[in-house]
Amino acid sequence: xxxxxxxxxxxxxxxxxxxxxxxxxxxxxxxxxxxxxxxxxxxxxxxxxxxxxxxxxxxxxxxxxxxxxxxxxxxxxxxxxxxxxxxxxxxxxxxxxxxxxxxxxxxxxxxxxxxxxxxxxxxxxxxxxxxxxxxxxxxxxxxxxxxxxxxxxxxxxxxxxxxxxxxxxxxxxxxxxxxxxxxxxxxxxxxxxxxxxxxxxxxxxxxxxxxxxxxxxxxxxxxxxxxxxxxxxxxxxxxxxxxxxxxxxxxxxxxxxxxxxxxxxxxxxxxxxxxxxxxxxxxxxxxxxxxxxxxxxxxxxxxxxxxxxxxxxxxxxxxxxxxxxxxxxxxxxxxxxxxxxxxxxxxxxxxxxxxxxxxxxxxxxxxxxxxxxxxxxxxx
Numbered sequence: 001x002x003x004x005x006x007x008x009x010x011x012x013x014x015x016x017x018x019x020x021x022x023x024x025x026x027x028x029x030x031x032x033x034x035x036x037x038x039x040x041x042x043x044x045x046x047x048x049x050x051x052x053x054x055x056x057x058x059x060x061x062x063x064x065x066x067x068x069x070x071x072x073x074x075x076x077x078x079x080x081x082x083x084x085x086x087x088x089x090x091x092x093x094x095x096x097x098x099x100x101x102x103x104x105x106x107x108x109x110x111x112x113x114x115x116x117x118x119x120x121x122x123x124x125x126x127x128x129x130x131x132x133x134x135x136x137x138x139x140x141x142x143x144x145x146x147x148x149x150x151x152x153x154x155x156x157x158x159x160x161x162x163x164x165x166x167x168x169x170x171x172x173x174x175x176x177x178x179x180x181x182x183x184x185x186x187x188x189x190x191x192x193x194x195x196x197x198x199x200x201x202x203x204x205x206x207x208x209x210x211x212x213x214x215x216x217x218x219x220x221x222x223x224x225x226x227x228x229x230x231x232x233x234x235x236x237x238x239x240x241x242x243x244x245x246x247x248x249x250x251x252x253x254x255x256x257x258x259x260x261x262x263x264x265x266x267x268x269x270x271x272x273x274x275x276x277x278x279x280x281x282x283x284x285x286x287x288x289x290x291x292x293x294x295x296x297x298x299x300x301x302x303x304x305x306x307x308x309x310x311x312x313x314x315x316x317x318x319x320x321x322x323x324x325x326x327x328x329x330x331x332x333x334x335x336x337x338x339x340x341x342x343x344x345x346x347x348x349x350x351x352x353x354x355x356x357x358x359x360x361x362x363x364x365x366x367x368x369x370x371x372x373x374x375x376x377x378x379x380x
Contacts, residue, residue: 043078044276046268048104051090051111053214054083057234057298061166061260062106064294065287072279072286079104090212097263098159104280105263109162110195110255117196117335118151121344122164123258124195126328130352132167134359135257136288139164142351147344155340159266163281164259165288169299173252173316174229175220175236175245182319192216192228196331197254203327213239220244229255232295233303242311249316253324260291 048066052058059081066079082102084090093105094112113120122144127135138144145163152158174193180186187205198208209225217240219225227245229252230236236248262284269277307313336342371378 041076043076045078045080046103047082047087048079048106049082049084049087049093049096049102050105051084051093051107051212053239055238056213057232057238057295058106058260059083061287061291061294064290065106065165065262065283068286068290069279069283072283073276077276077279084212084214090214094158094160094263097265100159100265100267103265103268105261107261107263108194108258109261110197110258113195116151116156118338118341118344120195120197121341121348122148122151123261124197124255125257125348126332126345127253127257128349128352129356130257130348131359132169132257132259134352134355135348136164136167136259137355138348138351139259142355143347144344147347151340151344153266161264161266161269163262163264163284165262165284166260166291166295167288168258168260169232169295170251170253171231171255171258172229172233172236173249173254173320174227175241176227176247176249177245179247179312179314180249180317180320182317183323186227186320189227190225192219192225192230193254195255196335200254200324200327200331203331204323217241217244231258232299233306234295234298237302237306242306242309246311247314248306248311249314251321252316253321253328260288 048062050059050062052062063081066081069077069079087102088096090107091111093102093107094115096102097105108124109119109122110124113124122139130138139148148162148164152160152162174191183204186201189206190209191201191206192209192211193201194210198210202208209219211219211225211228213230213235216225216228216230220228221244228241230239230241233248236242241248264280269280272280303313332345336345367378
């Protein structure tokens with residue numbers, strides 16, 4: 001790394017490490033002075049940008065990571081958390097981290113699939129029957145993390161280290177002005193989504209635009225799009241989805257599994273002391289658990305608020321779900337012409353075939369239990 005990354009004021013990552021070494025050397029000469037020097041050391045300040053507007057619930061969830069890192073490091077690491085657009089655009093955080101313009105990003109891998117479609121397989125892919133928790137487990141236990149490293153570092157030459165966190169609930173099919181009953185009702189619609197889901201729904205007859213979250217409702221108001229999805233009831237409600245459409249369709253295969261993507265500048269994270277690097281990395285695992293609990297609480301409460309505000313909540317029609325699976329199968333055949341994409345999909349299939357068999361055989365019918373204790377509640 002060059003001296004352009006040095007910061008005045010709070011200590012930069014390189015000067016932090018360099019001063020740490022000087023303190024250690026000084027301890028050999030004068031142990032009486034070393035301890036006060038360490039105690040007085042300024043924190044290392046890292047710049048972290050998200051792909052979310054400042055008002056979005058996901059910005060709050062990114063802050064939960066910042067809080068944990070600062071607490072676990074005893075204040076030795078401070079993170080300056082910024083919203084989308086503060087330094088780079090919402091879809092440009094990968095380049096920002098790789099170039100060292102920002103140190104950390106909080107985003108989703110589907111946002112940069114235009115660079116390489118394999119990126120979407122780590123967030124928005126066919127999933128083969130694995131739910132979000134299962135696919136996040138694939139990342140950490142099934143070989144996904146090494147494949148992601150191979151994609152970003154070896155194939156694309158990016159200067160990043162990436163980790164995934166928070167198994168997002170399956171994304172709603174989204175917001176529509178009028179009810180839809182099947183595939184014929186969505187053909188020709190101008191629709192917003194991202195990643196491979198854009199290719200999927202394009203193949204089903206929709207006209208797809210990829211937009212950051214903050215641009216969705218204005219595009220709907222101007223007639224640029226006819227329908228859209230973003231991700232969850234809390235985010236959707238905060239940017240005013242209910243003001244431009246009243247039919248909300250949940251449960252879809254277009255983005256049945258996704259996770260937050262934490263991107264770290266490789267030079268930065270690989271020059272840290274081992275304990276500080278461990279805090280940054282294991283902090284991702286820690287906040288994943290908290291994000292999951294926080295999302296379940298907020299998403300469910302906000303869905304109830306949307307219903308009370310006059311939004312009609314639907315399940316996505318079976319005709320559309322079946323067509324999505326068929327479209328995924330057709331896409332897979334084409335995607336796997338790329339050897340690396342086939343390598344990733346083979347890994348995912350092997351994992352899902354074994355692990356989901358266990359899950360499905362072991363899992364009772366929770367809907368049956370819910371209906372038993374809350375009869376009639378599921379009749380929307």
